[in-house]
Every structure is written in structure tokens, then in C-alpha cells.
Amino acid sequence: MVKSGPGQEAGLRCPSMRLFTHKALNRAEVCRYNHSMVDERIVVGDDQRPWRQQAEESLLLVAMEAWHGESDVWLEAALPRLDETLRVNPLRRECDWVRQRIEEMGGRALGWVPNAYVMPWERGGAPADIKPLFNAFHETGRTTRQEAVSMLPPMMFDLNPEEIVLDMCASPGSKSTHLAEILAGRGGVIANDVSRSRTNTLVANAQRASCSNLMIIQHDGRHVPRGTGQGYDAVLVDAPCTGSATTRKNPDVWRKSQPSAGLELHKLQISLLNRAIDVVRPGGTVVYSTCSIDPVENEAVIARILEERDDVVSIQFEPSRTPGLIYRPGMDEWVVFDDDMEIISDGSGAPPHDPKIREELGKCVRLLQQDTGQGGFFFAILQKNADAMMEIRPDARRIIPNSKRKGIHPSIVSEETLDIIQTDHDPILSDASIWKRGKRILWASQAMNKRVWDMDTNSRPDRIHLGKQWSPLNIIHVGVRGWEDRGGRNIRLSSEAMHSIPLGTEGERIHDVxxxxxxxxxxxxxxxxxEQxxxxxxHILRCEFDGVEWRLPVWVGERITGMWKDTEALILLDRFKDVI
Structure with a gap:
């Protein structure tokens, strides 16, 4: 079902400060004249107003009335805490059983997103008798807790299993792991973040979900390099934003939201989206998204891109991708406020004058809380022209692999190490690549080798990075931790590898029980x-139960000692409770 916003039906509502006839605007007018007092209370951290009062007196509510009208309806939908929502990881062997247990806990299918569920409690509010198992599913990567609307951007791509996707602003990694699942563990997702601490979070999430087709890199998104051939097959820009649509998750938004914040981010958002278009291959797709309802961060960014570039077009959202999702088309007209809620008529963030650009903005997607029953969101789909080839200068510098490059980077595993791994564990290598970084041996998709490591990369018009190197990417991690090299022939299969590495029948340290x-x-x-x-x-003990293979890591000396995590034990005991 598609709903048109007030701007499309009856003309844009553009109240001046003298036309505050709506009660939301009247409340905000009073709040504005006491602005210094409110600011002081917020700054000292002594704002004890209930959330509803903060919301009713917020500048955000004033803006919503101007942008969409029906602010009373929106307020009632934007105040309650969010339901707990999650994705079941379809790459796990036991995913059907996990779905069954989630449904037994009361979960109902979300509808818009495959493998997604809405739980019958608020975020973080799982009942005490369910909570340990529910949390264990997430901690072991069998599920990923994620806001429902945030699951949508990865679904806007038409990906084939061997493609490479850049997630430009990826931390904490929920969308990256979702993309990895959509690719069915093949191809590659390159998850980037500018912050080293946030890349550590990305690594942790990739390991939790056992995503062998996920690579972590660290770059300022405005300067992220091409990492494969003529560019990435697809790029997701989930841009830094004010989060003004996250009131159900972050109630502090009500008192902190100010129009100037969106205006300050506008330039950064345009720069990120411009770079995404630069590094996507000809014919590739870029999805831009925010968790903001401010058109300055959304439609104004898309308008600026379409005004300034002739190598990209906007793509109409196809509702059949998300059955049951109620959405609104992008706005083609809006007002821009300053922090005194005075209207700024010109300048950054203003609506476009070109009627063709305004028409294109209708292809964007707005999600409001009263329509989704969940959070708010925005996304737009862009496609780079197929003939938008980057010119390579005839005298372009050809950069060969540098074995002395600073840092510890994954390298191809040695034949000796590979022989030990194959003898002990018999991994199935047909769609994989194996790397060594320090003592860790990493298991990754084959595309990480063929589409990233091996491929010449046209990083700039005057520069070509020849294959057999990660450069120009500043790589932090690739794949999952497959084994730990303890020296000699002591190479131990890691707990992360238990879920993602397919094992054959000939491994000397794999035992069927x-x-x-x-x-x-x-x-x-x-x-x-x-006794055996x-x-x-x-060693790994494995057994088949109801057609699903289960694995248990152990350490063998004179006795057999468990090497499993408590969360793994909890899940196994629940699954095998009828056997006990």
C-alpha cells in the first residue's frame, strides 16, 4: 500500500511563525520564548520532564507539522518504545529450528523482510524464562537483533552471489551481516568505517554471525578507494544523521533535536554519496539511507546529487520487494528551519527549483512511524550510468605488490599449513579462500581472492594497483577466524569456524558421535x-539430528574437556532436551 504525503495531495504546509494555529506549534512557540531556560536545564542534565512533555514541547514536532501535517497522529505513533525485532540467520544449518523456537516464544513474521520477526515485548524486555535462550541465539549469531526499518536498505539491491558490495558507513554491522546473508555466504561485503574502535565492533559482529564473505576496512568514507576492478558492484551509504526518526528507540531525540544539526550534516552526507557514486562500477547501484525524517538530510541530498551529476539516475522503488510495507513517496517541497524555528528561504538544504528534479524525488521512500507500526526511515535508490567509464591515463602509474607494506595483513596460507588443516579437518575448499594473519588462519569466500585480491584495481585515473595485493584498501580483517596456529602441527579449529566451515568426512580430528x-x-x-x-x-565431535549437523569442540588429553561457550551449551541442551 502506498500513501501520498500532504505535500503531494493538498500543497505543502508552510506555516510562518505568525501562523501557529496547531496546538503542537503553539506549545513549541511557548517553548521557544523560554528557550534559554530549557537549554540550561538540558545542558546541566537536569531535564526531568516526562518523555511526552519533552515530545510535545520539542522543535521536532513543530517541524513534523510543517513537513507532513497530522502531527498528533505522528506523535502518538512516535512515542511508544519499539518492539523487539530480529533476523534469523539463514546461513546456519539449524535455522529452521531457530525459526520454530522464535515462533514458540511468540514471534510473528515481519512480512516485509524474509527471516525477520517481531517479538511480543519491547526492546530488551524478553520475559525471564525466555531471555537466556533468546539472548544466546543473538550472541551465537543465529539471530541478529535489529530495528525493523533498518533491515530495508540491503534489500534494495539486485545482487548475484558473486558480487562485491561496499557498506560505506557500516558500524555496528547489522546491515553488513544482512548483506552477507543475502549473498548466501558468497561474493563479498566490504564493511568500512572511519573509526578504529568502530571497526573493532564490525569485526566482533562479523565473527558473531560467522560471515565468511565479509571484509572490514578503515577509511574516511569521503575518500574510500575503489577496491575491485572498475568499482564495486553496489554501494550502501547508511549516512551519519541526526536520528530524528528514532524517537521510539532513543527518547533523548525529543529534547536534543535541533534543525541546525541536520544542516551541519548535509554537506558530509552529500560528500559521502558523491564518493559512493564515484567508486561504484558503471551500471552499479547505490542505496542512500538515513534514520532521519528531516528532508535536509534526505531529499535535499538526493536533489543536490541529481542537480550536479549527469552520470546517475534515480530508480523507482518496487513495492513487491517488501510486501505489506506502507510507505510515502519522497517530498518534492519542504521548509528549512533555523533553531528559532524561523523559515530559511534559500541556501543549503532548500528544495530544488527544477521541476524534473522535483519529480525524481518522488521515487525516494519515506517511512513514518504511524505507517510502519515500527520506526521511521528514509532511503533512495540510484544507478550509475552504464557508459560512465572512468578514464585511465595512458601514463597511469602501475603499483606492484609491496611485501614491505607496514602492518600485519592477511596473506595466502602456506601449502604446509593447508596440508595440516586438510589432514585434521578436511574443509571443503571449492568456494573458499584461506588466509594467514599472525597466528590466525582466516576462512573467507572465494570472491575475496578472485574479485578483490587477484584483480587489478583502477583506483584513480593516474593509478592502477596490480593484482595480488589488498592495497589500496586498508584492511582490518577478512572472513572468520578459522583456526589458531599454536606452532608445529598444533592448529586448532576456532569456535567461530564451527558454524561456517563445511567439513568433509576424512578429517582425523572430526569424529561422528x-x-x-x-x-x-x-x-x-x-x-x-x-575411551576412544x-x-x-x-577435536570436533559432530552428530546428525533431524537432518541437521551439530558440532561440539573438545580438548583431548587424558580426559575430554569441553571447549564450548555457555551460550552454545544452552542452545544444544535446549535442542536435544528430548534426547536427554
Missing amino acids: TPEALIRILKQEEPAEN GYDSGG
Whole structure:
């Protein structure tokens, strides 16, 4: 179902400060004349007003009345806390069972997004008897808790399984892991962030979800390099924004929201989107999104891009991608406010004058809380022209791999190490690549080798990075931690690898056991006897139950000691409770 906004139906509502006839505007007028007092209370952290009062006196409510009208309806939808929503990881062998357990907990399918569920409680409010297992699903990567509307941007691409996607502003990584799942563990997602601490968060999330087709890099998004051939197949720009649509998740937005914040971010957002278009390949797709309802951060950014560039077009959203989602087309006219809620008639963030550009903005998508029943959001889909080839100068510098490059970077694993891994664990290598970084051996998709490492990259008109190197990318991590090299032949399969690495039948340290045997070892409070005579070191016990393979890591000495996490044990005990 598609709903048109007031700007499309009855002309834009553009009240001046003398036309505050709506009660939301009257409340804000009073608030504005006491602005210094309110600011002082906020600055000292002593604002004890209830959320509703903060919302009713907020500048954001004034702006919403001007942009969309129906601010009373919006307010009632934008105040309640969000429901808990999540995605089930379809790459896990036991995903059908996880869906079943989520449904038994009361989860209902979201509808717009495959594998997504809405739980019957507020965010963070799982009942005590359900909470340990529910949290364990997330902590082990079987599910990912994520706001419902935030799941939409990755679904706007038409990806084939071998393509490379750049997530330009990726932390904390929910959209990156979603893209990795959409690619079915193949291809590659290159997740970028400017902050080293946030890239650490990205690495942690990639390991939690066991995404072997995910790479983490660190660059300022405005200068992120091309990392593959003529450019990435697709780029997601989930831009830094004011978060003005996140009131149900972040109630502080009510008292902190000021128009100047969106105006300050406008230039950065344009720069990020411009760079995304620069680094996507000809014919590739760029999705721009924010969790803001301010048109200065949304339609104004798209308008500026369409005004200044002739190598990109906007693409109409196809509702069949998200069955049941109620949305509104992008605005083609709006007002821009200053922090005194006076209207700024010209300057940065103003609506475009060109009627063709205004018409194109209708292809953008606005999501409001009263329509979605969840949060608010904005996204737009752009496509680079197929003939927009980057010119390479004849005298372009050809940069060869530099073995002395600073830092520790993943390198191709040695044949000796690969032989040990194959003897011990028999991983199936047909769609994989294996890398070494320090003592860690990393398991990644084959595309990370063929589409990124091996490929010559036209990084600039005057520069070509030859294949067999990660440069020009500043790589932090690739794939999942597959093994730990303890020296000699002691190479131990990691807990992250338990879920993502397909294993054959010939591994000397992989042992098939019955469900009963696995549970006996799992429940042992003391180490079990090594009756089977396994060699000392790390081993994997596996069993098949209802057509699904389950794995349990153990350490063997004179006795068998568990190496599993408590959350993994909790899940296994729940799954095998009928066997116990």
C-alpha cells in the first residue's frame, strides 16, 4: 500500500511563525520564548520532564507539522518504545529450528523482510524464562537483533552471489551481516568505517554471525578507494544523521533535536554519496539511507546529487520487494528551519527549483512511524550510468605488490599449513579462500581472492594497483577466524569456524558421535574419560539430528574437556532436551 504525503495531495504546509494555529506549534512557540531556560536545564542534565512533555514541547514536532501535517497522529505513533525485532540467520544449518523456537516464544513474521520477526515485548524486555535462550541465539549469531526499518536498505539491491558490495558507513554491522546473508555466504561485503574502535565492533559482529564473505576496512568514507576492478558492484551509504526518526528507540531525540544539526550534516552526507557514486562500477547501484525524517538530510541530498551529476539516475522503488510495507513517496517541497524555528528561504538544504528534479524525488521512500507500526526511515535508490567509464591515463602509474607494506595483513596460507588443516579437518575448499594473519588462519569466500585480491584495481585515473595485493584498501580483517596456529602441527579449529566451515568426512580430528554421546559429554561436570583413544589436542565431535549437523569442540588429553561457550551449551541442551 502506498500513501501520498500532504505535500503531494493538498500543497505543502508552510506555516510562518505568525501562523501557529496547531496546538503542537503553539506549545513549541511557548517553548521557544523560554528557550534559554530549557537549554540550561538540558545542558546541566537536569531535564526531568516526562518523555511526552519533552515530545510535545520539542522543535521536532513543530517541524513534523510543517513537513507532513497530522502531527498528533505522528506523535502518538512516535512515542511508544519499539518492539523487539530480529533476523534469523539463514546461513546456519539449524535455522529452521531457530525459526520454530522464535515462533514458540511468540514471534510473528515481519512480512516485509524474509527471516525477520517481531517479538511480543519491547526492546530488551524478553520475559525471564525466555531471555537466556533468546539472548544466546543473538550472541551465537543465529539471530541478529535489529530495528525493523533498518533491515530495508540491503534489500534494495539486485545482487548475484558473486558480487562485491561496499557498506560505506557500516558500524555496528547489522546491515553488513544482512548483506552477507543475502549473498548466501558468497561474493563479498566490504564493511568500512572511519573509526578504529568502530571497526573493532564490525569485526566482533562479523565473527558473531560467522560471515565468511565479509571484509572490514578503515577509511574516511569521503575518500574510500575503489577496491575491485572498475568499482564495486553496489554501494550502501547508511549516512551519519541526526536520528530524528528514532524517537521510539532513543527518547533523548525529543529534547536534543535541533534543525541546525541536520544542516551541519548535509554537506558530509552529500560528500559521502558523491564518493559512493564515484567508486561504484558503471551500471552499479547505490542505496542512500538515513534514520532521519528531516528532508535536509534526505531529499535535499538526493536533489543536490541529481542537480550536479549527469552520470546517475534515480530508480523507482518496487513495492513487491517488501510486501505489506506502507510507505510515502519522497517530498518534492519542504521548509528549512533555523533553531528559532524561523523559515530559511534559500541556501543549503532548500528544495530544488527544477521541476524534473522535483519529480525524481518522488521515487525516494519515506517511512513514518504511524505507517510502519515500527520506526521511521528514509532511503533512495540510484544507478550509475552504464557508459560512465572512468578514464585511465595512458601514463597511469602501475603499483606492484609491496611485501614491505607496514602492518600485519592477511596473506595466502602456506601449502604446509593447508596440508595440516586438510589432514585434521578436511574443509571443503571449492568456494573458499584461506588466509594467514599472525597466528590466525582466516576462512573467507572465494570472491575475496578472485574479485578483490587477484584483480587489478583502477583506483584513480593516474593509478592502477596490480593484482595480488589488498592495497589500496586498508584492511582490518577478512572472513572468520578459522583456526589458531599454536606452532608445529598444533592448529586448532576456532569456535567461530564451527558454524561456517563445511567439513568433509576424512578429517582425523572430526569424529561422528550419536546425539546421546554428545549430550553425555556436554553435561559432564568433570572431564570425560578418553575411551576412544583420541590423539591429544583439539577435536570436533559432530552428530546428525533431524537432518541437521551439530558440532561440539573438545580438548583431548587424558580426559575430554569441553571447549564450548555457555551460550552454545544452552542452545544444544535446549535442542536435544528430548534426547536427554
